[in-house]
Amino acid sequence: xxxxxxxxxxxxxxxxxxxxxxxxxxxxxxxxxxxxxxxxxxxxxxxxxxxxxxxxxxxxxxxxxxxxxxxxxxxxxxxxxxxxxxxxxxxxxxxxxxxxxxxxxxxxxxxxxxxxxxxxxxxxxxxxxxxxxxxxxxxxxxxxxxxxxxxxxxxxxxxxxxxxxxxxxxxxxxxxxxxxxxxxxxxxxxxxxxxxxxxxxxxxxxxxxxxxxxxxxxxxxxxxxxxxxxxxxxxxxxxxxxxxxxxxxxxxxxxxxxxxxxxxxxxxxxxxxxxxxxxxxxxxxxxxxxxxxxxxxxxxxxxxxxxxxxxxxxxxxxxxxxxxxxxxxxxxxxxxxxxxxxxxxxxxxxxxxxxxxxxxxxxxxxxxxxxxxxxxxxxxxxxxxxxxxxxxxxxxxxxxxxxxxxxxxxxxxxxxxxxxxxxxxxxxxxxxxxxxxxxxxxxxxxxxxxxxxxxxxxxxxxxxxxxxxxxxxxxxxxxxxxxxxxxxxxxxxxxxxxxxxxxxxxxxxxxxx
Numbered sequence: 001x002x003x004x005x006x007x008x009x010x011x012x013x014x015x016x017x018x019x020x021x022x023x024x025x026x027x028x029x030x031x032x033x034x035x036x037x038x039x040x041x042x043x044x045x046x047x048x049x050x051x052x053x054x055x056x057x058x059x060x061x062x063x064x065x066x067x068x069x070x071x072x073x074x075x076x077x078x079x080x081x082x083x084x085x086x087x088x089x090x091x092x093x094x095x096x097x098x099x100x101x102x103x104x105x106x107x108x109x110x111x112x113x114x115x116x117x118x119x120x121x122x123x124x125x126x127x128x129x130x131x132x133x134x135x136x137x138x139x140x141x142x143x144x145x146x147x148x149x150x151x152x153x154x155x156x157x158x159x160x161x162x163x164x165x166x167x168x169x170x171x172x173x174x175x176x177x178x179x180x181x182x183x184x185x186x187x188x189x190x191x192x193x194x195x196x197x198x199x200x201x202x203x204x205x206x207x208x209x210x211x212x213x214x215x216x217x218x219x220x221x222x223x224x225x226x227x228x229x230x231x232x233x234x235x236x237x238x239x240x241x242x243x244x245x246x247x248x249x250x251x252x253x254x255x256x257x258x259x260x261x262x263x264x265x266x267x268x269x270x271x272x273x274x275x276x277x278x279x280x281x282x283x284x285x286x287x288x289x290x291x292x293x294x295x296x297x298x299x300x301x302x303x304x305x306x307x308x309x310x311x312x313x314x315x316x317x318x319x320x321x322x323x324x325x326x327x328x329x330x331x332x333x334x335x336x337x338x339x340x341x342x343x344x345x346x347x348x349x350x351x352x353x354x355x356x357x358x359x360x361x362x363x364x365x366x367x368x369x370x371x372x373x374x375x376x377x378x379x380x381x382x383x384x385x386x387x388x389x390x391x392x393x394x395x396x397x398x399x400x401x402x403x404x405x406x407x408x409x410x411x412x413x414x415x416x417x418x419x420x421x422x423x424x425x426x427x428x429x430x431x432x433x434x435x436x437x438x439x440x441x442x443x444x445x446x447x448x449x450x451x452x453x454x455x456x457x458x459x460x461x462x463x464x465x466x467x468x469x470x471x472x473x474x475x476x477x478x479x480x481x482x483x484x485x486x487x488x489x490x491x492x493x494x495x496x497x498x499x500x501x502x503x504x505x506x507x508x509x510x511x512x513x
Contacts, residue, residue: 005101006031007109010305012298016209019098019202024127027108027119034110035119041316042113042188046072052321053312055113055188063412076190080157083150083194086138091148091203093163096131098202099145100152106196106308113314113321114192118183122156128178133161133168134199140408141329141419144309145199148420153193158182195310197329203423204336205301207430208294210498211343214434215291216512217497218346219252220469221440222283223259223266225353227466228447229364231266232273233257235281248295249288251513256283258510264461265451272364279352286349293342300335329419333402336422340429344394347433351387354440357447358384365456370446370480372453377483380443383490387439390432397425397432438493441502442477445470449479465510472496472505 003014006028017023027035045052046069056067067075091099100122106112107119125131132155138147154160155171164174175182183189225231236253260266275281312323358380360368371379401421407414448470451457462470476492496502506512 005105031108072187076185079190086135086147088137102198112192131163139420141417144196144327148199149194200420219255224444234268248291252287253284259465263463290342329417333417333419337400340426347436357443468509
């Protein structure tokens with residue numbers, strides 16, 4: 001079933017279906033009418049000789065330079081080709097597809113003055129799998145994502161490179177093969193295409209989606225570590241969480257009790273200790289705070305994917321064209337910086353739990369560095385180094401991009417958001433966090449196996465949920481008796497987090513929030 005866009009009610013889930021599942025897209029009938037109405041209004045203003053920014057004037061510092069009616073098409077084409085200044089490695093296809101979808105959705109609202117045929121051509125490209133190559137670097141996040149979105153528009157007019165059928169080819173060649181006619185831009189269209197926040201939002205929505213799943217995986221990793229270290233579950237009592245009242249904290253505590261229900265290793269009370277260290281005891285508070293932050297980002301992104309963010313905006317019914325600032329990415333920049341810090345904290349505390357499993361001074365009787373042959377074998381010693389390295393690297397990425405600004409366009413655009421940098425660094429943080437939590441899961445599984453090896457416990461003593469996680473892990477990764485190439489093993493854990501397979505295995509047994 002196609003995702004029908006009208007600029008008003010696109011959901012995060014639908015974006016993911018299109019950008020990752022290649023679901024088809026259609027423009028709603030009411031959106032088609034709204035787009036046409038705004039275009040008719042633009043044509044009327046052109047005939048009247050009205051002075052409108054980006055329509056009959058230049059851009060940025062050239063806003064006071066008047067453009068003749070005969071030059072308007074050249075103005076739009078020149079805007080696109082001059083703004084394709086992005087550099088660096090290309091964005092992955094799922095980010096490009098998301099950006100194309102979000103741009104089409106914003107244009108579908110009927111406040112941009114673009115032709116319906118132009119929007120439909122971009123939809124056709126999306127449905128045919130013609131994805132413009134967009135280098136990652138070069139957006140200030142105001143006036144929106146000018147450079148990245150210009151690279152999308154470049155493909156639309158049949159120039160530049162695109163990814164098509166798994167290969168990078170000339171846009172003209174791909175469009176011809178797909179039966180799509182390149183667009184010849186008309187007045188206002190270049191600006192409607194490249195002015196907006198859709199690139200940063202495309203990256204951010206993908207990071208958000210994976211972060212939402214990682215929240216659950218982090219709870220699973222905590223429960224696995226609690227099994228290996230004989231955790232005390234009383235700290236997760238609902239009464240404790242109610243006294244503070246934060247929703248995320250309540251949900252995490254509930255998840256942990258669900259995951260550990262039936263365990264013969266983790267109990268309300270442990271005879272050998274009064275309380276756990278913070279990295280186990282305070283997980284409702286730590287994971288819960290990250291969960292609340294991610295919920296905030298979800299709400300902000302849900303608004304932005306239905307926002308009209310170009311300039312100027314067209315209001316046919318009011319007979320107005322207004323130059324505003326909806327292209328400014330600050331709302332998203334703040335949200336994505338918040339998100340990357342929330343994700344970082346999942347990794348920070350995960351590394352501390354992994355350290356408790358690996359360090360013989362902290363592991364409550366487990367063999368040092370999780371190996372039976374200490375000295376000859378190093379076991380998981382350097383796995384903790386790798387986790388510590390990525391946690392520290394995240395601290396560099398976590399510097400908030402949104403607090404920086406640099407003037408551009410002759411100081412006409414004198415405050416920018418750097419929101420695309422916020423989103424891009426959030427993606428880097430996410431990748432590191434997934435790897436760190438994977439190291440914890442590998443360590444916890446090894447610790448559970450060693451408890452049985454030294455005769456302290458049995459795998460059968462695990463709770464049903466944690467046993468489902470352990471059993472799934474063992475379909476891909478065997479216990480480590482002698483030292484092996486650890487990279488190959490740890491990659492398996494990274495992949496089982498990223499492909500969602502571990503979470504799916506656990507959720508066949510219990511339901512997590």
